[in-house]
Amino acid sequence: MLKQNAVRPVVKAIPEPVLRRLPVYYQYLRKINLEQSGEYISCARIAEDLNTLAIQVRKDMAITGAAGKPKLGYPIRELIKAIEIFLGWNNTSEAYLVGAGNLGSALLGYQGFKDYGLNIVAAFDASPDKVGEEIYGKKVLPVKKLPEMIRRMGIKIGILTAPASCAQELADIMVNSGVKAIWNFAPVKISVPEGIIVQHENLASSLAVLSKRLALLLAER
Amino acid sequence: MLKQNAVRPVVKAIPEPVLRRLPVYYQYLRKINLEQSGEYISCARIAEDLNTLAIQVRKDMAITGAAGKPKLGYPIRELIKAIEIFLGWNNTSEAYLVGAGNLGSALLGYQGFKDYGLNIVAAFDASPDKVGEEIYGKKVLPVKKLPEMIRRMGIKIGILTAPASCAQELADIMVNSGVKAIWNFAPVKISVPEGIIVQHENLASSLAVLSKRLALLLAER
DNA sequence: TAGATTGTTAATCGATTAACAATC
DNA sequence: TAGATTGTTAATCGATTAACAATC
Numbered sequence: 001m002l003k004q005n006a007v008r009p010v011v012k013a014i015p016e017p018v019l020r021r022l023p024v025y026y027q028y029l030r031k032i033n034l035e036q037s038g039e040y041i042s043c044a045r046i047a048e049d050l051n052t053l054a055i056q057v058r059k060d061m062a063i064t065g066a067a068g069k070p071k072l073g074y075p076i077r078e079l080i081k082a083i084e085i086f087l088g089w090n091n092t093s094e095a096y097l098v099g100a101g102n103l104g105s106a107l108l109g110y111q112g113f114k115d116y117g118l119n120i121v122a123a124f125d126a127s128p129d130k131v132g133e134e135i136y137g138k139k140v141l142p143v144k145k146l147p148e149m150i151r152r153m154g155i156k157i158g159i160l161t162a163p164a165s166c167a168q169e170l171a172d173i174m175v176n177s178g179v180k181a182i183w184n185f186a187p188v189k190i191s192v193p194e195g196i197i198v199q200h201e202n203l204a205s206s207l208a209v210l211s212k213r214l215a216l217l218l219a220e221r
Numbered sequence: 222m223l224k225q226n227a228v229r230p231v232v233k234a235i236p237e238p239v240l241r242r243l244p245v246y247y248q249y250l251r252k253i254n255l256e257q258s259g260e261y262i263s264c265a266r267i268a269e270d271l272n273t274l275a276i277q278v279r280k281d282m283a284i285t286g287a288a289g290k291p292k293l294g295y296p297i298r299e300l301i302k303a304i305e306i307f308l309g310w311n312n313t314s315e316a317y318l319v320g321a322g323n324l325g326s327a328l329l330g331y332q333g334f335k336d337y338g339l340n341i342v343a344a345f346d347a348s349p350d351k352v353g354e355e356i357y358g359k360k361v362l363p364v365k366k367l368p369e370m371i372r373r374m375g376i377k378i379g380i381l382t383a384p385a386s387c388a389q390e391l392a393d394i395m396v397n398s399g400v401k402a403i404w405n406f407a408p409v410k411i412s413v414p415e416g417i418i419v420q421h422e423n424l425a426s427s428l429a430v431l432s433k434r435l436a437l438l439l440a441e442r
Numbered sequence: 443t444a445g446a447t448t449g450t451t452a453a454t455c456g457a458t459t460a461a462c463a464a465t466c
Numbered sequence: 467t468a469g470a471t472t473g474t475t476a477a478t479c480g481a482t483t484a485a486c487a488a489t490c
Binding site: 445446447448449450451452453454455456457458459460461462463464465466 | 471
């Protein structure tokens, strides 16, 4: 009997821990590739260098579709390519950044994004002082023009580096104009309609992990 | 018979997912507290606002030691206090920041850290152009003085915002001088001796989650 | 062929969720 | 007392790890 169930995911969701580890391999492999220590690398070697387990490396690589050769290991360049394609980093996505403050400027100046298929095309800000400026070669436009520009350029990714107090409002504007994914650096939870992606970057969460671990460490005798 | 096993953890390790969620509650509760919608709040309400499950909120709160009252809910201010104390955010920790570039400057200017018990006392940089400057009221000192200053001030936390190429070297210097925890924003894995904490902030990991989710979303029909 | 390394199937572990008891 | 909400114990789920088979 055929399965009648029409409502099934076309692609099964990838576990988030795997997605978070892939870039770590990617950065590592690119470095290794430049240093050229042979064409192949074993998962044991990767695991040792990255302080993890060989079996986890194998499992993660399997998810990208990359295949190794028994006795030889994994072909480094193919591994890099497989991760790139799997994450969609082989095609560049254009993004707008909203909020050209300190953090926003830092992101505008970050050269690494082009390796990850992300191109920040322009920035938007509410302050007349900033509008018209260029930050690392990216124009700062008035936030008033945001909806029109998102529509015109078909921008799908918004990077939100505005103050917490305006975050929700700006998110709404972006979503209403066609943005499908928001990378949120504002320290508030923002609400979006179903089907829109929010990736929340919370420094406080990371700091909490560090704080607690340090407290436990210092408390030990 | 008494347990002879001397090597057991004094405090059992807290699951990382819990640690990462606590600041989210914290930020939310502080906002709620200012808006003063009563003295108590139910976990159902928290869960709804934060888009999670009531049972998870209850479990997380239990870990901090905060107690609620059946029928009433949790006392908001006590909840805030409990999280603060649990994470050690009631006492301020002093930190040095190493690498006064774009990102470093953004962190120096971030006002939120004082709410999380973190005080960045000074910055260090290798560039003579930056040394002597003040960024958001924080002095930029020559990196040469880093070991001496860490020792003299008894600094335990280092924030690493230097380029990837110097990250390991700077981490070694910090650890050798007495730093116990490194918050690493450089896009490389750094190695530290056992017993030293590294909290690795990897934008690429977050971007990978966003990229893949967006790709799947856009691929659906 | 023998041996090293990948790939796959099974077991374990831990976090999340559910069910229900306790309590104000 | 009745009912709402917390707190706790049990069940489920998913990710990690282990064991072993496949393969170059």
